[in-house]
Amino acid sequence: MSQFAGRDAVAPAVMVPDFPDLPEATVSRLPEYLRALHQLAQLGHDTVSSEALATAAGVKSAKVRKDLSQLGSYGTRGVGYDVDRLVQQIEQVLGLSQRRNVAVIGAGNLGHALAGYAGFPSRGFRISALVDVEPARVGERLYGIPITHLDDLAATVAAEKIAIGVIATPAGAAQQVADRLVGAGVKCILNFAPCVLSVPTDVDVRSVDLAIELQILSFHEHRRTRSALDGVTDGAVPHPVSHTPARKVV
Numbered sequence: 260m261s262q263f264a265g266r267d268a269v270a271p272a273v274m275v276p277d278f279p280d281l282p283e284a285t286v287s288r289l290p291e292y293l294r295a296l297h298q299l300a301q302l303g304h305d306t307v308s309s310e311a312l313a314t315a316a317g318v319k320s321a322k323v324r325k326d327l328s329q330l331g332s333y334g335t336r337g338v339g340y341d342v343d344r345l346v347q348q349i350e351q352v353l354g355l356s357q358r359r360n361v362a363v364i365g366a367g368n369l370g371h372a373l374a375g376y377a378g379f380p381s382r383g384f385r386i387s388a389l390v391d392v393e394p395a396r397v398g399e400r401l402y403g404i405p406i407t408h409l410d411d412l413a414a415t416v417a418a419e420k421i422a423i424g425v426i427a428t429p430a431g432a433a434q435q436v437a438d439r440l441v442g443a444g445v446k447c448i449l450n451f452a453p454c455v456l457s458v459p460t461d462v463d464v465r466s467v468d469l470a471i472e473l474q475i476l477s478f479h480e481h482r483r484t485r486s487a488l489d490g491v492t493d494g495a496v497p498h499p500v501s502h503t504p505a506r507k508v509v
């Protein structure tokens with residue numbers, strides 16, 4: 260038995276509706292559970308306790324149990340959650356049983372890095388289009404993917420069955436690119452440009468701003484330094500810093 264087996268037992272077979280009405284916060288944690296479960300499976304674990312999954316995913320175990328109960332997975336004492344079954348359930352809910360084609364708009368530094376990242380296919384995504392406006396770039400191939408012009412976006416989206424558009428252009432071009440993606444029928448956008456996008460209500464946008472994440476970390480570092488300094492000036496021992504689970508980037 261796996262060392263990760265704990266106080267939960269393998270749940271009885273429960274049908275998960277394809278689109279359960281989940282809170283956004285739960286949805287955002289499911290990929291973390293999935294990543295942790297894949298790692299546990301690779302290490303040969305068949306079952307996992309909510310505590311062990313919580314540790315592996317960086318969240319609290321009560322949250323894990325609550326999240327998974329919403330998928331129909333209930334832990335009972337003794338054996339743990341079945342890793343393969345949980346992977347299947349989460350992949351089903353996240354719609355990962357079907358591979359999604361992705362277009363990256365902006366084939367610069369970030370576009371290059373995304374196009375060359377080997378970790379997407381195993382997680383259900385294929386970068387099948389690269390788009391730019393720079394004449395020197397259009398027509399080239401990056402990792403075998405042709406770079407097409409933004410003016411041909413609608414045709415590219417249709418030909419490659421693009422489900423998700425990734426914006427990797429400078430901020431000044433991002434809204435125009437988002438409008439083009441929406442016009443081409445793309446309903447999901449991942450935006451790396453440091454700006455807020457305006458899109459119709461039926462379009463989902465996720466934004467990744469690494470500078471904002473660094474600024475949040477800066478705040479914590481600043482607070483830590485201040486509290487250590489306060490402790491020194493008071494003649495008191497600095498406060499120990501409590502450990503908080505890692506925060507998601509997007």
Ligand SMILES: NC(=O)c1ccc[n+]([C@@H]2O[C@H](COP(=O)([O-])OP(=O)(O)OC[C@H]3O[C@@H](n4cnc5c(N)ncnc54)[C@H](O)[C@@H]3O)[C@@H](O)[C@H]2O)c1
Nearest residue numbers: 365366367368369391392393409427428429430432451452
């Ligand atoms: N490079 C990084 O590590 C990094 C990290 C975080 C965020 N970002 C953000 O990602 C975006 C891209 O950064 P980068 O470093 O790759 O920039 P970059 O200048 O290397 O590449 C931008 C690319 O976008 C193209 N482009 C410009 N206008 C366009 C348009 N209207 N349609 C299609 N393509 C267009 C340019 O020709 C260029 O190839 C920026 O908004 C940046 O702030 C970059």
